[in-house]
Amino acid sequence: xxxxxxxxxxxxxxxxxxxxxxxxxxxxxxxxxxxxxxxxxxxxxxxxxxxxxxxxxxxxxxxxxxxxxxxxxxxxxxxxxxxxxxxxxxxxxxxxxxxxxxxxxxxxxxxxxxxxxxxxxxxxxxxxxxxxxxxxxxxxxxxxxxxxxxxxxxxxxxxxxxxxxxxxxxxxxxxxxxxxxxxxxxxxxxxxxxxxxxxxxxxxxxxxxxxxxxxxxxxxxxxxxxxxxxxxxxxxxxxxxxxxxxxxxxxxxxxxxxxxxxxxxxxxxxxxxxxxxxxxxxxxxxxxxxxxxxxxxxxxxxxxxxxxxxxxxxxxxxxxxxxxxxxxxxxxxxxxxxxxxxxxxxxxxxxxxxxxxxxxxxxxxxxxxxxxxxxxxxxxxxxxxxxxxxxxxxxxxxxxxxxxxxxxxxxxxxxxxxxxxxxxxxxxxxxxxxxxxxxxxxxxxxxxxxxxxxxxxxxxxxxxxxxxxxxxxxxxxxxxxxxxxxxxxxxxxxxxxxxxxxxxxxxxxxxxxxxxxxxxxxxxxxxxxxxxxxxxxxxxxxxxxxxxxxxxxxxxxxxxxxxxxxxxxxxxxxxxxxxxxxxxxxxxxxxxxxxxxxxxxxxxxxxx
Numbered sequence: 382x383x384x385x386x387x388x389x390x391x392x393x394x395x396x397x398x399x400x401x402x403x404x405x406x407x408x409x410x411x412x413x414x415x416x417x418x419x420x421x422x423x424x425x426x427x428x429x430x431x432x433x434x435x436x437x438x439x440x441x442x443x444x445x446x447x448x449x450x451x452x453x454x455x456x457x458x459x460x461x462x463x464x465x466x467x468x469x470x471x472x473x474x475x476x477x478x479x480x481x482x483x484x485x486x487x488x489x490x491x492x493x494x495x496x497x498x499x500x501x502x503x504x505x506x507x508x509x510x511x512x513x514x515x516x517x518x519x520x521x522x523x524x525x526x527x528x529x530x531x532x533x534x535x536x537x538x539x540x541x542x543x544x545x546x547x548x549x550x551x552x553x554x555x556x557x558x559x560x561x562x563x564x565x566x567x568x569x570x571x572x573x574x575x576x577x578x579x580x581x582x583x584x585x586x587x588x589x590x591x592x593x594x595x596x597x598x599x600x601x602x603x604x605x606x607x608x609x610x611x612x613x614x615x616x617x618x619x620x621x622x623x624x625x626x627x628x629x630x631x632x633x634x635x636x637x638x639x640x641x642x643x644x645x646x647x648x649x650x651x652x653x654x655x656x657x658x659x660x661x662x663x664x665x666x667x668x669x670x671x672x673x674x675x676x677x678x679x680x681x682x683x684x685x686x687x688x689x690x691x692x693x694x695x696x697x698x699x700x701x702x703x704x705x706x707x708x709x710x711x712x713x714x715x716x717x718x719x720x721x722x723x724x725x726x727x728x729x730x731x732x733x734x735x736x737x738x739x740x741x742x743x744x745x746x747x748x749x750x751x752x753x754x755x756x757x758x759x760x761x762x763x764x765x766x767x768x769x770x771x772x773x774x775x776x777x778x779x780x781x782x783x784x785x786x787x788x789x790x791x792x793x794x795x796x797x798x799x800x801x802x803x804x805x806x807x808x809x810x811x812x813x814x815x816x817x818x819x820x821x822x823x824x825x826x827x828x829x830x831x832x833x834x835x836x837x838x839x840x841x842x843x844x845x846x847x848x849x850x851x852x853x854x855x856x857x858x859x860x861x862x863x864x865x866x867x868x869x870x871x872x873x874x875x876x877x878x879x880x881x882x883x884x885x886x887x888x889x890x891x892x893x894x895x896x897x898x899x900x901x902x903x904x905x906x907x908x909x910x911x912x913x914x915x916x917x918x919x920x921x922x923x924x925x926x927x928x929x930x931x932x933x934x935x936x937x938x939x940x941x942x943x944x945x946x947x948x949x950x951x952x953x954x955x956x957x958x959x960x961x962x963x964x965x966x967x968x969x970x971x972x973x974x975x976x977x978x979x980x981x982x983x984x985x986x987x988x989x
Contacts, residue, residue: 392425
C-alpha cells in the first residue's frame with residue numbers, strides 16, 4: 382500500500398536546483414536507502430519527506446495519521462537530563478514498562494550508565510542515545526540519517542537485525558555498503574537533480590546502475606549517428622517544400638537540441654609521498670591507562686613498509702587512544718614510540734578539528750600551499766579543489782556553508798596534500814559519500830607508505846587492510862591476517878573449535894612474536910629462563926588442563942545457543958553476552974597456558 386508520495390518536488394539551494402521536478406511513491410514496509418555524492422541533497426530529501434522542510438515546488442502527500450520517527454544528523458540535547466529519562470520519554474505514554482523498554486534498547490547500543498547526564502556524554506554516546514529514542518518512538522516510518530556513525534561492529538550487526546524485523550517503512554542515508562546490502566530492498570539515487578529508483582539492495586543496485594548508464598550511452602551513440610546522417614542530408618541542399626521534409630527538419634532540430642547523458646564526477650585523489658627510509662614506526666612496550674582502566678598494555682610492534690593495518694574493537698576500548706599514541710598526540714605511560722628520521726605522518730582525526738567557519742575554502746588549501754605537488758607535477762590550489770569536487774563557486778564560499786561530508790572531504794584534502802608517507806586515519810569513512818570512499822580505497826591500495834586505520838566500515842576494511850589487530854578490552858590485542866571478512870571467519874573458527882591460538886596475542890600476557898619479529902610482554906606465569914622440569918603444581922595442571930578447556934568450550938557453546946534463543950530479549954541478551962565475554966577470556970587464557978605447558982613438556986621430553 383502506498384503511504385507517501387513525492388510529487389514534482391524541486392528545491393533550490395543558492396542558485397542551484399538540488400532537486401529538479403522529482404517524483405516517487407513509497408510503499409508500506411519498504412526498506413529504502415538514499416545514496417548520492419555529498420552535497421546532492423540526501424539529508425534535505427529526508428527533511429522534506431519528514432515534513433521538517435518544505436520544497437520550493439511540488440508537494441509531499443502523506444497517508445492520514447502516518448507516524449514518522451526521525452534520527453537527524455544533529456540534535457539539541459537536554460544537557461541536564463539523564464540518558465534513561467530522555468530515552469524512556471519516547472514510550473512513557475505508550476508502554477507501562479517504559480523504563481525497562483528504554484534500558485533494553487540502551488543496553489543494545491552500549492549505554493549502560495542510565496543515570497548519566499547528557500553533559501557528561503561524548504558526541505558518539507549522545508548520537509546513540511538519540512538513536513535509541515528514535516527506535517522506541519511509535520512509528521510507521523523510520524527516517525534515519527547516518528544511523529551507523531558512532532556504532533561499533535556488534536552494534537551495527539544488531540541494528541541490521543532490528544531494522545530487518547521492523548514491520549514499518551525504513552528510509553535511511555548511510556555510507557555503510559554492507560549495511561545497505563543487509564537492510565535495504567530499494568535504492569533511491571540522487572544524481573544531478575534527478576532521482577533514480579532501483580528495486581534492489583546495494584550490490585544489485587551497482588549492476589542496475591551500470592546497465593542504466595550503458596543504455597543512456599547507447600541511446601546517445603544512436604542519437605549522434607542519426608544526427609550525422611540528418612546533417613549530411615541537410616547539407617545536400619534539401620528544401621522543406623513537402624510535409625515530409627519539414628517533419629524531417631523538425632526532427633533534426635530536436636536531435637541537435639538533445640543532450641548527452643551526464644554522470645556524477647568522482648574525487649581525484651592524488652598526492653606525492655615523501656621517501657621512506659629503512660626505519661619506520663616502532664612501538665616498544667607501550668602502555669597507557671586512565672585511572673584503573675588499562676587502554677594499552679605492553680604493546681610492541683614494528684610497522685612494515687607498504688603495510689595497511691587496522692585496529693578493531695568495541696566502542697570505548699581505546700582504538701583512538703592508540704592512534705593518538707602512534708601519532709604523538711599523547712604520550713604513553715610506559716614504553717616508547719620511535720619514528721624514523723624520514724617519517725612524515727599525516728593524521729586524520731575522528732572529529733574534524735575546529736575550522737574557521739568564515740574562512741574561504743580556497744584559503745584553507747592555500748594555507749597548505751599555493752601550488753601542490755602531485756605525481757603529474759604541480760597544480761594550483763584551485764585545481765586541487767576541483768579534483769575534490771569543489772566547484773569554483775564553492776571554493777570562494779565560507780567553510781561554514783559546507784555540509785558535514787564536504788567539510789570532511791576538505792579536511793581529507795588537507796591531510797593528503799602534506800605529502801605524508803604514513804597515514805594514521807581514525808574513522809576516515811564517516812560522512813564520506815560512497816563514490817569518494819571507492820576512490821579513497823583505490824588510493825590507499827596504491828599508496829606508497831604505511832596506512833594505520835580505525836574504522837567500523839566493514840566494506841572499507843575488506844577493501845584496504847591486510848592485517849587486523851582486535852582489542853580484547855584489557856589492553857591486549859589479537860592479530861589476524863587479511864581483511865574484515867577473514868577476521869570474522871577466524872573468530873568464528875576459534876569459537877567453533879576453541880583454537881584461540883589462531884590469533885597471536887600482542888602485549889599484556891603474551892610472549893609470542895609480533896609481526897615484525899620483536900617480542901611482546903611476558904605472561905605473568907612465564908618466568909623466563911628456568912630449569913626444564915615441571916613443578917608439582919604444573920604437573921597436576923598439565924594432567925587436567927585439556928578437560929578444563931573442553932568444559933569451557935562446552936559452556937561457550939551453550940551460551941552461543943542461549944544468545945540465539947534470546948535474540949529479541951535484549952536484557953537477557955546483554956547478560957548472556959557479558960558472560961560469554963568472560964568465558965571467552967578464560968578460555969583464551971587457558972589455551973595460552975596449555976600451549977606454554979605443552980611446549981615445556983616437549984622440551985623436557987627432548988632433554989631426556
